[in-house]
Amino acid sequence: MSHSDWGQRLRALAKSVLLRRGVPPADAEEWAADVVGDVVGKYPTAPREEQRKLVVVAAKHRGISWRREGERRRLAGALDPRPDVRRGTESGDAGVDAECAVDATIEVREAMARLRAENREYFAALFLTSEFGLSPREIAKMMSAKVDNVYTWLSRGRKRLRELLSEEE
Structure with missing residues (x-):
């Protein structure tokens, strides 16, 4: 299997882990590439099975971090006294219904x-x-x-x- 095929398989694996964690598909695609790049960049000589395991763990943690950050933003936004921040917009005229x-x-x-x-x-x-x-x-x-x-x-x-x-x- 060529390096590009292996990279594609790792990206698909990372993306599936991120999607299972609730990450939006557009973000999952980008983050999967980042995760694979980080793992392969840090461990280029590691056996492929080891790289696969590291990609799964890294993607899982990225998904957990995404969820926690979303909860923090949601809580902070809901507690913010400024209505435009609570609505999730800068101008207050678009986004979630007031x-x-x-x-x-x-x-x-x-x-x-x-x-x-x-x-x-x-x-x-x-x-x-x-x-x-x-x-x-x-x-x-x-x-x-x-x-x-x-x-x-x-x-x-x-x-x-x-x-x-x-x-x-």
Whole structure:
């Protein structure tokens, strides 16, 4: 099998992994090429089976990162007081219907209020991150806590917030 055939097979494999992770097809095509380029570039002499495994793992992690970033953007956008940001547009005249954006904002704010009542550390960490863009290190300093604790609060807070939002649907 030639190198170009092998590269095409690896790209197809990476794309299928990314698509299973929910990445849009246009992005999956581009990212699959990036993943294969990274793996083959770093490990050009690795056996093909090893390259195949590395491509699968790298594509899986790229898909996970994409999903997490989307959740963060969605949460931050829903909490943003500027309506044009909540709608996902710069001008506010195109994109998601304004009424849907307002409904989503209300749902997230209600879930955040419930989270605040349940666990103030989770709420504080999420609030400071989404509203003020503070890093976990900055939040730890502000709250006199360990950075690892802040990461835990953020993770558990996001998880609980997702649960609260899915209960409301």
